Amino acid sequence: xxxxxxxxxxxxxxxxxxxxxxxxxxxxxxxxxxxxxxxxxxxxxxxxxxxxxxxxxxxxxxxxxxxxxxxxxxxxxxxxxxxxxxxxx
Amino acid sequence: xxxxxxxxxxxxxxxxxxxxxxxxxxxxxxxxxxxxxxxxxxxxxxxxxxxxxxxxxxxxxxxxxxxxxxxxxxxxxxxxxxxxxxxxxxxxxxxxxxxxxxxxxxxxxxxxxxxxxxxxxxxxxxxxxxxxxxxxxxxxxxxxxxxxxxxxxxxxxxxxxxxxxxxxxxxxxxxxxxxxxxxxxxxxxxxxxxxxxxxxxxxxxxxxxxxxxxxxxxxxxxxxxxxxxxxxxxxxxxxxxxxxxxxxxxxxxxxxxxxxxxxxxxxxxxxxxxxxxxxxxxxxxxxxxxxxxxxxxxxxxxxxxxxxxxxxxxxxxxxxxxxxxxxxxxxxxxxxxxxxxxxxxxxxxxxxxxxxxxxxxxxxxxxxxxxxxxxxxxxxxxxxxxxxxxxxxxxxxxxxxxxxxxxxxxxxxxxxxxxxxxxxxxxxxxxxxxxxxxxxxxxxxxxxxxxxxxxxxxxxxxxxxxxxxxxxxxxxxxxxxxxxxxxxxxxxxxxxxxxxx
Numbered sequence: 205x206x207x208x209x210x211x212x213x214x215x216x217x218x219x220x221x222x223x224x225x226x227x228x229x230x231x232x233x234x235x236x237x238x239x240x241x242x243x244x245x246x247x248x249x250x251x252x253x254x255x256x257x258x259x260x261x262x263x264x265x266x267x268x269x270x271x272x273x274x275x276x277x278x279x280x281x282x283x284x285x286x287x288x289x290x291x292x293x
Numbered sequence: 294x295x296x297x298x299x300x301x302x303x304x305x306x307x308x309x310x311x312x313x314x315x316x317x318x319x320x321x322x323x324x325x326x327x328x329x330x331x332x333x334x335x336x337x338x339x340x341x342x343x344x345x346x347x348x349x350x351x352x353x354x355x356x357x358x359x360x361x362x363x364x365x366x367x368x369x370x371x372x373x374x375x376x377x378x379x380x381x382x383x384x385x386x387x388x389x390x391x392x393x394x395x396x397x398x399x400x401x402x403x404x405x406x407x408x409x410x411x412x413x414x415x416x417x418x419x420x421x422x423x424x425x426x427x428x429x430x431x432x433x434x435x436x437x438x439x440x441x442x443x444x445x446x447x448x449x450x451x452x453x454x455x456x457x458x459x460x461x462x463x464x465x466x467x468x469x470x471x472x473x474x475x476x477x478x479x480x481x482x483x484x485x486x487x488x489x490x491x492x493x494x495x496x497x498x499x500x501x502x503x504x505x506x507x508x509x510x511x512x513x514x515x516x517x518x519x520x521x522x523x524x525x526x527x528x529x530x531x532x533x534x535x536x537x538x539x540x541x542x543x544x545x546x547x548x549x550x551x552x553x554x555x556x557x558x559x560x561x562x563x564x565x566x567x568x569x570x571x572x573x574x575x576x577x578x579x580x581x582x583x584x585x586x587x588x589x590x591x592x593x594x595x596x597x598x599x600x601x602x603x604x605x606x607x608x609x610x611x612x613x614x615x616x617x618x619x620x621x622x623x624x625x626x627x628x629x630x631x632x633x634x635x636x637x638x639x640x641x642x643x644x645x646x647x648x649x650x651x652x653x654x655x656x657x658x659x660x661x662x663x664x665x666x667x668x669x670x671x672x673x674x675x676x677x678x679x680x681x682x683x684x685x686x687x688x689x690x691x692x693x694x695x696x697x698x699x700x701x702x703x704x705x706x707x708x709x710x711x712x713x714x715x716x717x718x719x720x721x722x723x724x725x726x727x728x729x730x731x732x733x734x735x736x737x738x739x740x741x742x743x744x745x746x747x748x749x750x751x752x753x754x755x756x757x758x759x760x761x762x763x764x765x766x767x768x769x770x771x772x773x774x775x776x777x778x779x780x781x782x783x784x785x786x787x788x789x790x791x792x793x794x
Binding site: 254 | 375444487531554648739740747750751
């Protein structure tokens with residue numbers, strides 16, 4: 205089980221080079237819907253980190269962050285990338 | 294007669310608080326929640342729970358189940374989410390499961406499903422499935438099937454066994470085409486095939502009675518849209534189209550269409566006049582056709598990040614249009630005037646960035662008291678008196694059971710909300726009384742009020758309040774609509790005041 209600070213420092217989006225903490229801050233400072241708010245984080249139209257960002261966005265909307273869940277989703281994605289050897293990246 | 298197995302199992306279950314105190318026999322156990330206990334194994338004696346109907350084993354570390362579970366012949370709902378299964382236990386085929394959730398395991402072998410024809414809801418998402426060609430029983434009852442986030446490359450053979458499926462999620466796989474056999478999905482209403490590698494869609498797809506389709510983030514470069522007579526929502530975002538066209542026959546009942554980030558140069562006009570949402574964000578569109586006026590029901594138009602200079606005058610006639618995203622376009626002054634005439638409730642052109650939602654500090658109180666004047670000017674029950682407002686807000690700030698939030702643009706308080714803790718005899722616990730929600734005129738329609746109320750709702754959740762409530766001026770139509778949209782329900786109560794002193 206990772207510590208909260210460790211999870212906040214995890215990279216969530218390679219395209220925008222943003223950590224979990226960065227994403228939370230960006231989402232807290234905008235009232236845009238997810239589709240638009242996501243672009244503020246990723247600075248691109250790709251969907252690679254969509255699932256994890258959507259979780260964080262929803263958690264921000266409901267005001268409760270489940271850091272273990274965030275870590276789980278990010279790790280799932282990294283595992284998938286590793287398994288695909290960049291094929292799906 | 295003394296049941297040794299039950300006695301041992303009951304002791305084991307009690308340590309996880311899984312049994313109600315009133316349970317004295319195994320036949321009384323019909324539902325069990327053993328989620329989130331890091332369990333690696335279950336006791337072999339589980340089979341004594343012969344009347345078990347629903348079993349939640351999610352978020353554990355299980356890789357197998359006790360064989361005696363096959364004695365639980367009433368078991369119809371099994372939740373195995375987020376465990377460590379690599380193979381689904383063979384004896385699941387002996388049960389008459391109606392719902393199985395095995396999402397988030399390491400499943401590569403799910404061959405037992407062939408012997409589970411009664412499953413209606415099946416979630417196999419986030420596993421290691423590469424092929425599902427032969428896993429489904431003939432004449433199965435599947436209605437909801439989630440195979441997202443696996444490694445499936447081909448659905449040709451599998452589609453033939455999915456004629457009863459209503460909701461199908463194949464997102465996040467490695468599919469390159471939607472084959473002719475998709476025509477077998479006779480009952481399909483919702484279809485998500487986003488995040489695949491689709492390059493080709495067979496003509497058979499356009500004969501389906503599907504209502505919702507998501508084909509975003511694929512590799513589609515050429516697509517002709519036609520028929521799909523029952524289609525209401527379609528998302529095609531993030532496909533780099535060289536060619537996209539729509540026939541007049543395409544989706545006569547379409548309500549939502551999104552083509553965000555698709556390299557489009559032309560603003561395509563779906564034939565459906567029922568359209569409520571249209572998104573062509575992040576394309577290379579230069580012209581919005583005057584014919585957009587045909588969409589008299591249009592509520593949301595998203596055309597940000599294009600190359601649009603001129604908006605058609607007809608845009609001002611779309612009386613239901615309440616959300617408009619247009620930033621990132623070289624809009625002319627005339628176009629900005631058209632937007633001003635339409636004056637949509639939400640428009641990114643008017644939004645300011647950098648507004649923060651914070652707990653009110655001592656320094657904010659004077660500005661908050663001033664802001665209350667804006668509110669009391671609308672609410673006829675109150676008169677403006679800065680000294681009283683300041684005294685009240687100061688008292689509230691010091692009060693233990695009160696929460697005060699402000700929206701700040703740098704050092705300026707542009708919005709506020711307060712909540713006080715009350716005890717409700719009806720709810721049998723604390724409830725939150727929301728008051729003083731107000732946003733400065735120049736900062737309205739930017740979502741500031743929503744952010745304030747969302748944040749206060751989350752604070753109420755943290756405190757475990759049973760309910761939050763508020764009063765709104767019956768003549769303040771904007772406020773009433775605002776609260777309605779955010780899930781507040783109007784009660785039958787009226788508020789009465791009696792001045793004590």
